[in-house]
Amino acid sequence: MDIYNGYSHIDIHPQILRETVYTQDEDVGLPDNSTESLQRFRNMALTYKTVKFLLGLGPVDVYLYHPVNVPAQIERILSPLPVNQRPQVHYIDLNKPDVQEQLRQVTHGKKLWYYRPKSYMLQQDTLVSPDFAYAINDKRFLLHPNIPTPHLEMASLQSEDLSTSVFNTRSLPFVVKLRRCSGSQGTWIVTSEDERQIMLAAMKQYRSRRVSEVQISDFIHSTQPHYSVNFFIGAAGPSNGSTTVTFLGATEQIFSKTGRWAGGVIDFQSQQSIKEQLMGTINAVARTMIGSYVGWVGIDVIFDERRNRTVVVDLNARLTGGFVLCLLSGHFMKERGLPFAQAQSFHYQGKAADVYTLLAPFVQTGQVVVAAVTETLPNNCTTQLIFGGQNRDELASMKDIIREGLDRCPDSFNSYNISSGLEW
Known part of the structure; x- marks a missing residue:
């Protein structure tokens, strides 16, 4: 498993250059241009942003970069798990010049699964096509007619004057999202004119980066929890004649004052009732991927009380921030x-x-x-x-x-x- 993100606007390391094929939208101002901020971001990308998934992976082979990740520290993180539930960690040495050759040796004869598709994977035997993984993690995929969503549409950033566009004329409230972001980055919840101006300033920066379009959707009012629902799509095999969809758990999302994802809370006692309530929505989403995708999926759902239905406001066909919590x-x-x-x-x-x-x-x-x-x-x-x-x-x-x-x-x-x- 490759559990690293791929960044499009920054080189993480001299041997880990920015991604140019499967590019991601990255939030305006993250990171800023100060040397300290850039170094902190690089350290986070190589360590924290990856290691936080380890407790939930199970007994699979996974690689980490060394020396930024210290084996003794990784062992300490994995120590709460029984030995038979721990991932087998392989270390790629960034102090050696042959990183790609090291990767080939680690992955030789194995199927590769990953957090984000990257261009080097086109030469690998991957469990899921990188092209398909890239497509389903695009906000455009939520336009699929079988996925229950709020009303949403794609809006161009390049063909219109922003001052006369839908971004400036649409009635409040509404939500704007970049097509490929994570952790609530690139999301603007626009409920006031002041928030509209902040969003418009961000759109101008993205237009200067040649970002083509973003998603605009209705804002859903709900007094019920905003759930991050995690499930797993398995493949058909000798022991099961059809693909299986396994509910892992649902967490209540925690957001910062600025709207960024800040964690989650889980009530283990309520998981069965939540599963029964949401399994129809889970299966509707899973059917759009079955046959081409195997792995973890997270959907963000909100209960639309006005229309008495559950809607999917985000789809992440990858590991999510809350999935480890569901497994504990x-x-x-x-x-x-x-x-x-x-x-x-x-x-x-x-x-x-x-x-x-x-x-x-x-x-x-x-x-x-x-x-x-x-x-x-x-x-x-x-x-x-x-x-x-x-x-x-x-x-x-x-x-x-x-x-x-x-x-x-x-x-x-x-x-x-x-x-x-x-x-x-």
């Missing part, structure tokens, strides 16, 4: 009696290993799982944590405790009385 019901609910869990990123000053010291009581009991941690800049770390709780209030308390704990210096860390509850 055994760890949290069955083994520790914690029916709720949350995934969220945190930043702290220190070294990568410090997160295990600062949060030792919770890591040791399994209430906190470190899904990824990396030193993105010297003494400046980002970590993806998954933490459990008895209820939503306890999740909120845990989040505050984690933030407080990560703000402490490891040398001043005091012991924690587990029997005292959620207090330091």
